[in-house]
Amino acid sequence: MQAEVFDTPDSAVADIPDGATILVGGFVSAGTPSNLILALKRSGQTGLTAVANNIGLGDLLDELCEDRQLAKVIATFAIRASGTRSSRFEAQYRAGEAELELVPQGTLIERLRAGGAGLGGVLTRTGLGTMMAEGKQVLELDGDRWLLERPLRGDVALLKAWRGDRHGNLQYRLAGLNFNPVMATAADLVIAEVEQIVEPGEIPPGSVGTPGIYVDRLVECEPVPVRWDG
């Protein structure tokens, strides 16, 4: 149950196939695997589906649109409400070159959690009576109506943590957790960039945010500075 340590983010993502579904951790600037995203850009895979909280909001995911690597995005923030600034993804979406599936944030995380936890779905009120309910099963139970949301998984997950050890244990800092711990459970191949690789035991057992068994690959990188200015 050792995680494989890679020397560079490029080598860690090199064998991701075209057409893969990739879960990308992070929330705007926090806990976002920007080194791995940039490596994916250099690596040049195409036809990818990205599952992430946001695209084009200070994250670097939008960089993957420069060479049209993204066929589809599943996200909660994708198109800015005001038209004053636009992302590459927005342009490709409007041109019909990339698909968008918008998912409420609490539903996105529950679908990912279900995918990682072996659940067949969850019932939520979120989205009832809205466009999000279109084509979805509604259950009426004891007089309440619930939307059935199905699991979501990735072929690959790209994560960012603070520290990692050779067992794959990850420790997050501050609000860097967000989507990372759940995405770690919901993909076949889990790749994490960390600021520091430490010896097993250096991360206290109570401070492990993602137990090592979920993580397949680790790469130590200086974080890419990212900031969203609205």
Next chain:
Amino acid sequence: MQAEVFDTPDSAVADIPDGATILVGGFVSAGTPSNLILALKRSGQTGLTAVANNIGLGDLLDELCEDRQLAKVIATFAIRASGTRSSRFEAQYRAGEAELELVPQGTLIERLRAGGAGLGGVLTRTGLGTMMAEGKQVLELDGDRWLLERPLRGDVALLKAWRGDRHGNLQYRLAGLNFNPVMATAADLVIAEVEQIVEPGEIPPGSVGTPGIYVDRLVECEPVPVRWDG
């Protein structure tokens, strides 16, 4: 959002009404609110439903059967497989004086989580084709069969943590987490016994196991030594 600090476990549980449904955190000896359970015994409420991982396994929940306070138990471990040792609860269950609802552990925690997280239920394979599926809805989705499990909540939750602060933040130690963090989210009144009450900020923000908004009452007590000898 201050948690109310009580001087004694007795005063913290005194106004729990007869007939209440009480979630009891802990797993055998770990993270078990034994002081609060013993206070409930002294307090004498009757007709209670207890939701807990176990009864009669080194925990003190079985003490509540001495004065027949439990009308029903919802648990994962309740009757020992071997008949060599028996609990008071087992005797009352066999005499038809107390009800038992046995729930698989992973289903019990998901039902509680759904109750706390505003979900209407979850779909699991666990229990399909067994007695646990009796009377429950089965959904067939894309060729797979899933058991629909509904949310579970309590009127009261009794928890045990290591440290707590006046905001109600709780920090657990070692394997003392178990059912406590989820139960904290799934009851109307949440009472926690802690070994130590500290100032807000002393528990590092990344080490808070239960955010303070879930906790209504805190009481500092010396833990009751408990051990299960099988």
Next chain:
Amino acid sequence: MADRTPPTGLSRELIALRAAQELEPGSVVNLGIGLPTLVAGFVDPSDEILFQAENGILGYSGISDSEFDSDLINAGGQPVDLVPGASFFDTADSFAMIRGGHIDAAVLGGLQVSAQGDLANWYVPARGGGSVGGAMDLAVGARKLIVAMAHVTREGESRIVEACNYPLTAERCVDVIVTDLAVIDVTEHGLILRERAPGISEAVVEEWTDAPLIIPDDVPEMSL
């Protein structure tokens, strides 16, 4: 309607200030992106209001002036300061908190609010695509939902309507509407005008509200 000139009401900052007055001392509050984030700057620290950011923070006090830390931001990407007793958690736990009814109040922006309290705030049909974020979960889960928005669009159309023609965020979820012109309660009897912005008459509010509005006697001006 588009040929009339909308009245000049409160600034964005004053809408935020007035929305802040709706928050109970000691309550747990989530602020939406945009105008609502300004609300954090207008609460009295002695009220001990605890702000939750859906990206995984409970207990930030406001926007930070310190050096930017990319891992310490609110849901709008802005740097924040923490209060003693703050905590971090992941998105699953954050939305369990939101959807599970553990947030006392949310302040969200709005595009339209209907007479029944339906909210539309995530999708501008003319632009398409949209960004939903946590809005749908907050609208469903927060115990009290305050919508803070301009009363009238730039094109001169009321944002308070009989029925939303923008796609909904959630049905029957809004409790209070705070705009540059008025404070309006959404009740089972309909929309009730509670306060007017300084210098704005009941008649002006009614004129720019495209839904039936109950106007009690002597509607006071806001005290800001």
Next chain:
Amino acid sequence: MADRTPPTGLSRELIALRAAQELEPGSVVNLGIGLPTLVAGFVDPSDEILFQAENGILGYSGISDSEFDSDLINAGGQPVDLVPGASFFDTADSFAMIRGGHIDAAVLGGLQVSAQGDLANWYVPARGGGSVGGAMDLAVGARKLIVAMAHVTREGESRIVEACNYPLTAERCVDVIVTDLAVIDVTEHGLILRERAPGISEAVVEEWTDAPLIIPDDVPEMSL
């Protein structure tokens, strides 16, 4: 059948030892209560097998001789020692791990296993009530399920049966059965005898197995 004397096979400890041999180096393993907990004592530390306890520990090495700490126990309530790189989590995360297919193997006790690999291990009809614990989730979620049990009941009845008459834990979940008499694989072709306990013949295993058993040529004795 009850009037025959069951053969004497492996001790509980040797069943655990043989079950331990089924575990892959580097794998993540959950051990059920009772006999399976003994398995931890029979793995080679250099194999770096990581034990998961469903009460919220990944990475305990075995039963501890140190002073008892009530917060550091496995699912059987026994004190455990941790390996470097261990972690703690709550029950929701623990069963996400189990149900989600992240545990390579589980070793559970059994009351009955059927020819199709159905498992019954939580409810003795004569006693009623029962204790299910995490068994149903482990049976459904573990990638490989090893059942370690006595081949025959004290009353002389085979625990390996055509169809379980005890209430099921899960259907078609068992991969390998390790008993005091034999190692049997559950395959799509049926039950296949892989190994015999020392001194136990194929015929004896067959005699005490109440389900069709495929017996290849030259079934080896276990090497313990």
